[in-house]
Amino acid sequence: xxxxxxxxxxxxxxxxxxxxxxxxxxxxxxxxxxxxxxxxxxxxxxxxxxxxxxxxxxxxxxxxxxxxxxxxxxxxxxxxxxxxxxxxxxxxxxxxxxxxxxxxxxxxxxxxxxxxxxxxxxxxxxxxxxxxxxxxxxxxxxxxxxxxxxxxxxxxxxxxxxxxxxxxxxxxxxxxxxxxxxxxxxxxxxxxxxxxxxxxxxxxxxxxxxxxxxxxxxxxxxxxxxxxxxxxxxxxxxxxxxxxxxxxxxxxxxxxxxxxxxxxxxxxxxxxxxxxxxxxxxxxxxxxxxxx
Numbered sequence: 001x002x003x004x005x006x007x008x009x010x011x012x013x014x015x016x017x018x019x020x021x022x023x024x025x026x027x028x029x030x031x032x033x034x035x036x037x038x039x040x041x042x043x044x045x046x047x048x049x050x051x052x053x054x055x056x057x058x059x060x061x062x063x064x065x066x067x068x069x070x071x072x073x074x075x076x077x078x079x080x081x082x083x084x085x086x087x088x089x090x091x092x093x094x095x096x097x098x099x100x101x102x103x104x105x106x107x108x109x110x111x112x113x114x115x116x117x118x119x120x121x122x123x124x125x126x127x128x129x130x131x132x133x134x135x136x137x138x139x140x141x142x143x144x145x146x147x148x149x150x151x152x153x154x155x156x157x158x159x160x161x162x163x164x165x166x167x168x169x170x171x172x173x174x175x176x177x178x179x180x181x182x183x184x185x186x187x188x189x190x191x192x193x194x195x196x197x198x199x200x201x202x203x204x205x206x207x208x209x210x211x212x213x214x215x216x217x218x219x220x221x222x223x224x225x226x227x228x229x230x231x232x233x234x235x236x237x238x239x240x241x242x243x244x245x246x247x248x249x250x251x252x253x254x255x256x257x258x259x260x261x262x263x264x265x266x267x268x269x270x271x272x273x274x275x276x277x278x279x280x281x282x283x284x285x286x287x288x289x290x291x292x
Contacts, residue, residue: 029135030144033122036132037148040156043083044166046124049090050083050149051076052137055117056095058108072107074098076121076134083149085159086248086270088125096123098131112136120145157281160247160272165285167258167269168195168229172289191260191267194230195282197274198222198237199254203246219265220246222257228279229286232261239268247271256282 033050036042057075076096084090113119118137124130135141156162171193202221218241224234237259241247247270249255255271256278272278286292 026136026141029133030141032132033120033135033145034148036122037145037152040152040162041166041169043152044162046126046130047085047088048083049081049085049088049123049125050121050145051078051090051096051123052080052082052118052120052142053078053096055108055113055115055119055134058110058113058115060107074108074113074134076119079118082120082145083152083159085163087243087245089243090125096121096129096131098123098129108134157272157278160270161256161278161281163269164195164256164258164272164282167193168282168285168289171230171258171260175290191262192231193258193260194232195228195256195258195286196222196224196230196232196237197226197228197254197256197279198224200249200251200271201236203241203249203251218244218246220249222255222271225254228256228282229290229292232259237261237266237268238264239266 036048037050042048053076055074056077057073059073059075060070061073062069063071074097076098078090078092078094078096080092081090090096113134113136119134120137120141121134122132135145152162156165175193199222200220201223202219204219220239220241222237222239224232224237237257239257239259241249249271253271254274256274257268257271259266259268
């Protein structure tokens with residue numbers, strides 16, 4: 001018994017319908033990415049990562065608690081970073097494991113997705129990787145995502161300056177809830193928020209041989225050039241540096257930072273590179289958020 005033959009018109013119709021369905025999937029996935037990129041506060045709060053990469057593994061792991069009996073998992077290898085915060089450890093060559101631990105996600109449609117497929121991916125890394133459905137990599141899709149990221153940079157100046165904007169928003173909101181002249185209290189300690197321009201004069205280097213496998217907290221000092229907002233009178237800001245990269249800071253670099261002054265060292269955002277355009281953005285945010 002031979003398989004039924006498909007006429008050319010029917011085959012053509014099937015091809016058109018398949019292409020339309022894939023296009024619809026890509027359109028929905030792109031729209032979801034665009035919606036997240038338009039939410040600038042969400043980008044900062046959830047520590048967004050956008051990258052181009054490829055699928056290196058697709059798994060169906062047995063899970064008795066899942067109604068379908070399996071949990072679908074996909075692994076991506078990053079080939080190019082499109083948006084990343086300066087303290088993030090992710091880099092080209094790193095892998096991202098996306099596990100659908102709530103058992104509600106469906107497996108990626110194959111085709112177009114399979115091991116080796118190039119993709120564009122939006123993830124949020126606040127606690128663990130939470131990624132949207134991938135977008136099949138095409139030149140047209142790449143240009144759209146890059147254009148949307150350029151729009152974010154035009155308004156926010158980049159990941160580090162975006163985080164400073166978010167910190168300013170949070171500080172201004174906290175001060176509005178606090179009695180005048182009384183510094184807000186975070187974790188049981190008074191914190192005085194301020195925003196300034198300065199130059200990095202010292203970065204403590206990490207020991208190559210940390211004691212007992214515990215990495216020391218790094219430190220850096222920033223000489224104050226100009227306080228943009230808040231009450232800070234000292235000539236130098238001694239700051240905690242919460243990652244091995246020190247927020248991408250370089251010795252001697254002129255930067256913009258948001259900090260909370262405490263009794264000992266200041267708790268600061270990652271430094272944003274100084275530019276006149278960046279200062280103008282920050283000053284406009286100060287006026288917008290505080291009325292000053």
